[in-house]
Amino acid sequence: WGRGGEGGGGRGWGSQADEGEDSITISVARSEVGRIIGRGGQRIRELEEKSGARIKVHRDDEGGGGGSDEALVEVTGDESARKTAQELIDDIISSQDFRGGGSRPRGGGGRSGGFGFGGGGGGRSGGFGSGFGRGGGGFSSGGGDGGGGGSGGFVKIDWGALNASRAQAEIEKWKGAPPINKMFYREDPEVAGLSSAQVEDIWLSMNDLKVTGLSGESRAIPNPVTTFQQAFSNYPEILDEITKAGFQKPTPIQCQSWPILLQGYDMVGIAQTGTGKTLAFLLPALIHIDGQEIPRGERGGPTVLVLSPTRELALQIEAESNKYSYKGIKCLCVYGGGDRRQQINQLRKGVEIIIATPGRLNDLLMNEILTVNTVTYLVLDEADRMLDMGFEPQIRKILLDIRPDRQTVMTSATWPPEVRRLTDSYMKNPYQVSVGSLDLRTLEFIENMQEGEKVLIFTGRKVTADDVASDFTLRGLNVQSIHGDREQYDREQALDDFKTGIVSVLIATDVASRGLDIKDVTHVVNYDFPNHIEDYVHRVGRTGRAGKTGKALTFITRENWKWARELCNILAQAEQCLQFFLGIAPA
Numbered sequence: 001w002g003r004g005g006e007g008g009g010g011r012g013w014g015s016q017a018d019e020g021e022d023s024i025t026i027s028v029a030r031s032e033v034g035r036i037i038g039r040g041g042q043r044i045r046e047l048e049e050k051s052g053a054r055i056k057v058h059r060d061d062e063g064g065g066g067g068s069d070e071a072l073v074e075v076t077g078d079e080s081a082r083k084t085a086q087e088l089i090d091d092i093i094s095s096q097d098f099r100g101g102g103s104r105p106r107g108g109g110g111r112s113g114g115f116g117f118g119g120g121g122g123g124r125s126g127g128f129g130s131g132f133g134r135g136g137g138g139f140s141s142g143g144g145d146g147g148g149g150g151s152g153g154f155v156k157i158d159w160g161a162l163n164a165s166r167a168q169a170e171i172e173k174w175k176g177a178p179p180i181n182k183m184f185y186r187e188d189p190e191v192a193g194l195s196s197a198q199v200e201d202i203w204l205s206m207n208d209l210k211v212t213g214l215s216g217e218s219r220a221i222p223n224p225v226t227t228f229q230q231a232f233s234n235y236p237e238i239l240d241e242i243t244k245a246g247f248q249k250p251t252p253i254q255c256q257s258w259p260i261l262l263q264g265y266d267m268v269g270i271a272q273t274g275t276g277k278t279l280a281f282l283l284p285a286l287i288h289i290d291g292q293e294i295p296r297g298e299r300g301g302p303t304v305l306v307l308s309p310t311r312e313l314a315l316q317i318e319a320e321s322n323k324y325s326y327k328g329i330k331c332l333c334v335y336g337g338g339d340r341r342q343q344i345n346q347l348r349k350g351v352e353i354i355i356a357t358p359g360r361l362n363d364l365l366m367n368e369i370l371t372v373n374t375v376t377y378l379v380l381d382e383a384d385r386m387l388d389m390g391f392e393p394q395i396r397k398i399l400l401d402i403r404p405d406r407q408t409v410m411t412s413a414t415w416p417p418e419v420r421r422l423t424d425s426y427m428k429n430p431y432q433v434s435v436g437s438l439d440l441r442t443l444e445f446i447e448n449m450q451e452g453e454k455v456l457i458f459t460g461r462k463v464t465a466d467d468v469a470s471d472f473t474l475r476g477l478n479v480q481s482i483h484g485d486r487e488q489y490d491r492e493q494a495l496d497d498f499k500t501g502i503v504s505v506l507i508a509t510d511v512a513s514r515g516l517d518i519k520d521v522t523h524v525v526n527y528d529f530p531n532h533i534e535d536y537v538h539r540v541g542r543t544g545r546a547g548k549t550g551k552a553l554t555f556i557t558r559e560n561w562k563w564a565r566e567l568c569n570i571l572a573q574a575e576q577c578l579q580f581f582l583g584i585a586p587a
Contacts, residue, residue: 023076026086027157030071032093033057043092051085053077070156174403180376181291182264182407184284187223188230191259194223202226206252207435214268215429222259225250231258238283241324251276253435258284261409266430268423269411272541275435278320281306281379281409286326288377288407289352296329296352301374304331304353305402307361307395309385311335311488312495317355317381329353334370336360337488344369358386358394365401375402377409384412384419384534392418399426413541414534453522454498457507458539460528465507468527472505479505510535518542524552529560536567 028036037044037057048055056074075085194202202224203209211221225231228250232238250258253271260267261284269277289296289303296303308314318333331353334343338360347370354361354370364370378399380386386395408427412419415434423430459465462483469481480494480503498506499518506518510530524543530536536554543550556564 022079022082023074024082024086026073026075026089027070028073028089028093029159030069033071035092036073036089047085047088051075051077051081051088053081053085055085069159170404174405177373177403177405178292178294180403180405180407181293182288183262184234184264184287184291185259185262186234187259188225188233191223191225191230199223202255206255209252209256210432210434211256212432212434213429214423214427214432217429221431222256222263224255225259226255231262232283235287237326238286238324241326245323251280253277253433254280256433257281260431260433261407262287264407266408266427267410268419268427268430268432269409269435270413270415270432271411271435272413272537274541277381277411278317281381281411282317282321282324285353285377285379286324286329289329290327292376297350299374301371302351302354303374304377304379305361305372305375306353306355306379306381307386307398308355308357308381309389309391311337311357312491313382314355314357315492321353321355331355334360334364336363358391358398361398362394365398372398372401373403376406378402378406380408380410380422382412383410383422384414384416385538387416387418387422388532388534392422395422396425413538416534453504454501454518454520455505455523455525456518456521456542457505457525457527458530459507459509460530462509464528465509469507472507477505478503479507481507483509510539522550524550526552526554529554529556529563533563533566533570536563536570 035043036047038046044055044057047053054076056076058072058074073089075082075089077085203211206224209224213219213221226249228239228242228247231250231254232242252275253269254276257267257269257280261281269280271277285304292299292303306314306317308317314333314335318331321331330351332343332346332351333355334347335357336359340360343360344364347364354372354375361370361372365372380395386392408430410419410423410427410430457468459468462485465481465483469479472479480497482491482494486494494506495518497503507527521543524540526536526539530539540552540554543552554567556567
């Protein structure tokens with residue numbers, strides 16, 4: 001590509017640029033075109049508004065792609081507009097997996113605009129090519145202030161070679177890292193002796209638990225344990241801590257997770273909140289920390305990182321971790337809204353487990369207060385919720401600095417395509433353990449409420465939560481509310497009042513709908529129907545936990561009618577008695 005000057009430039013075609021404006025051509029993968037254009041052309045219009053440039057995408061052979069895997073984007077405008085447009089397009093492309101460096105400028109068209117694909121670059125007095133410059137065409141050789149020239153045709157980028165080069169760079173980056181010990185499991189003879197039929201019966205009794213390998217290759221699935229002794233017979237201190245906590249038997253997800261994680265495998269746990277997922281990944285994490293060769297004080301950073309979508313859930317995980325005083329292992333929760341200076345001071349004292357929200361963790365990493373290159377055990381807790389909240393770019397940025405041979409655990413209440421994509425990108429041959437499903441078996445109605453039980457009411461907007469709380473207060477009911485506009489102290493106080501029974505009604509937006517460990521929530525009321533059917537599952541998952549039953553009441557209006565059929569399907573699968581309305585029935 002050459003910049004067409006007064007007397008030359010690349011052989012151009014296409015629409016002419018206005019007087020005084022230049023154009024550049026950007027080459028992108030054809031698979032990215034849809035993301036640049038957006039639904040109904042919305043995104044490309046936004047790009048033009050933000051940059052001030054005119055943008056045209058050529059997807060067919062007219063753009064010179066010749067049926068290749070590339071498409072051309074023509075950007076016309078002044079220098080500032082062109083630069084802004086290219087940066088915006090690069091941001092769109094680089095927000096996904098590495099694809100060889102994003103967009104690639106092809107050089108400028110002349111003042112005549114258009115695309116050229118005959119010659120190389122050149123300045124106002126040079127260039128090699130023929131075309132329709134402002135001053136006519138003509139053949140001109142020699143360099144001007146733009147320099148150089150080239151033979152005809154586009155330079156095709158070898159994406160495979162670029163990705164291979166990146167992979168090699170990754171190997172070089174981590175080749176000096178110490179080895180990771182991941183194998184800490186000795187199978188109990190009773191567990192090893194289980195037949196396939198017995199394993200199937202155990203899974204069936206555990207709320208129809210299912211285990212699959214996501215790598216596509218056939219491999220043995222570790223047999224489940226059914227007692228704490230079977231899982232941790234070699235770790236008496238862990239057993240002592242479990243006994244102190246008063247647990248009688250492991251939950252279904254714990255029974256299957258521990259044999260997998262203690263052998264160092266990656267795992268995705270799909271289960272509702274309140275099923276014991278935290279302990280499922282926490283106890284293997286403690287053993288993993290203690291089992292590494294380098295002494296804890298010489299590692300230079302944390303060994304375990306737990307990423308959580310909200311500060312409330314992060315604080316809950318920290319509280320759960322602090323219950324188990326295993327060999328002096330220390331943990332710290334870092335989150336936005338907390339005392340940053342205090343968190344930094346505690347970090348500098350040294351901790352083995354970091355529990356963090358993505359925003360605050362990125363802040364600490366950018367300011368070089370914390371490093372995560374020592375992390376060998378990573379947990380992405382409530383991954384679907386983190387993606388729903390828009391944390392995917394932050395998560396991907398964080399993972400760039402964590403060694404790729406780490407052990408990774410992911411938990412999620414649902415299994416949407418976004419979570420699957422994250423799994424494919426950052427986990428190695430994981431097992432998937434699913435307990436129950438979205439059939440909401442915990443949603444079995446109880447007939448009579450007992451005194452002291454609790455009601456959780458969800459609203460769609462913060463102002464609605466405040467209005468409902470005010471109405472209840474005016475009627476003499478003692479309630480609390482929690483949403484993003486309340487101060488951190490007030491939010492924590494509201495949760496504490498609800499947990500301890502000072503109030504029996506908590507009104508909340510979705511900030512409280514995931515992961516919070518609140519016992520004896522017997523009723524969930526969806527005052528406003530959620531924006532996504534998955535959020536309905538997360539909300540009603542607050543009741544009927546740990547094998548108990550609960551009741552969920554949902555108000556649905558015509559503006560929520562698009563979710564009616566899916567809601568009916570969920571309720572029917574949960575074996576609820578439905579009064580079908582307006583002809584809607586389960587599919």
